[in-house]
Amino acid sequence: MAKREIKGDVILFPAPVVLVTCVDKNGKPNIITLAWAGVICSEPPMVSISIRPHRYSYLLIKEEKEFTVNIPTVDIMKETDICGTVSGRDADKFNLTKLTPEPAKHVGSPLIKECPVNLECNVKETMLLGTHEIFLAEVIAVHIDESVMTPAGRIDYAKAKPFSYNWGEYWSLKEKIGCYACSKK
Ligand SMILES: Cc1cc2nc3c(=O)[nH]c(=O)nc-3n(C[C@H](O)[C@H](O)[C@H](O)COP(=O)(O)O)c2cc1C
Numbered sequence: 001m002a003k004r005e006i007k008g009d010v011i012l013f014p015a016p017v018v019l020v021t022c023v024d025k026n027g028k029p030n031i032i033t034l035a036w037a038g039v040i041c042s043e044p045p046m047v048s049i050s051i052r053p054h055r056y057s058y059l060l061i062k063e064e065k066e067f068t069v070n071i072p073t074v075d076i077m078k079e080t081d082i083c084g085t086v087s088g089r090d091a092d093k094f095n096l097t098k099l100t101p102e103p104a105k106h107v108g109s110p111l112i113k114e115c116p117v118n119l120e121c122n123v124k125e126t127m128l129l130g131t132h133e134i135f136l137a138e139v140i141a142v143h144i145d146e147s148v149m150t151p152a153g154r155i156d157y158a159k160a161k162p163f164s165y166n167w168g169e170y171w172s173l174k175e176k177i178g179c180y181a182c183s184k185k
Helices: 056-064 074-083 093-097
Strands: 018-023 029-034 037-041 046-051 066-071 117-128 133-144 163-166 169-172
Touching: 018 056, 029 046, 029 056, 029 074, 029 093, 046 056, 046 066, 046 117, 056 066, 056 133, 066 133, 074 093, 074 169
Parallel strands: none
Antiparallel strands: 018 029, 018 066, 037 046, 046 133, 066 117, 117 133, 163 169
C-alpha cells in the first residue's frame, strides 16, 4: 500500500499519558496532563517532560524545579482529560476531579493516590525547543502500589491499566505479546 507523507507533525505513538503535579510557592498543588514525556536516562534515572510556556504548570515547575509524574489507569481517563483541558489558573483540579493528593517523600508536589505508580522528580536542566520547553529531571523516588505488583515484584499491567495518547485518541493496552530478549530464546 502507498505511504502518504505528512509534514509538520510528530506522529510517534503510543505516547504515555501522565498526570504531572506541581506546586506554587505557597504549596498549593496543580495537575497537568502530559503526553510529551519519556525516559531519557537509566543511570541516573531521568525523565523528560515538555510543556508550552503559557501553561500555568510551566510557571510552577520552572519556579519550584520539581514535580511528580503519576501514571493514570483507564478508570480515571475522564479525570485525566479534565486535567488536560482545564487550567489551574481557573480551577483547583484536585477539587474538580476529586483526585486525592498524597504527600510525597522528597518533593513538595503531591502524589495522586488513584495512580498506582508515582515518580518524584527534581529538575536538572531545561531547554526551550520551540512551542515547548523540555524539562530534564532526575527521578529521586518511585512508588508502586502493591495491588498492581506481581509476586516477583514486577508491574502487572493488566492491573495497572495504563493508557496511551495516539494522535488525539486514548487507547488502552491489550495484551502481553513477549518480553525483553525473548528473541534469544
Ligand atoms: C492527553 C493530553 C496530553 C497533553 N500533553 C501536553 C504536553 O505534553 N505538553 C503541554 O504543554 N500540554 C499538554 N496538554 C495540554 C495541557 O494538559 C492543558 O493545556 C492543561 O489544561 C494545562 O493546565 P495548566 O494551565 O493548569 O498547567 C495535554 C493535554 C491532554 C488532554
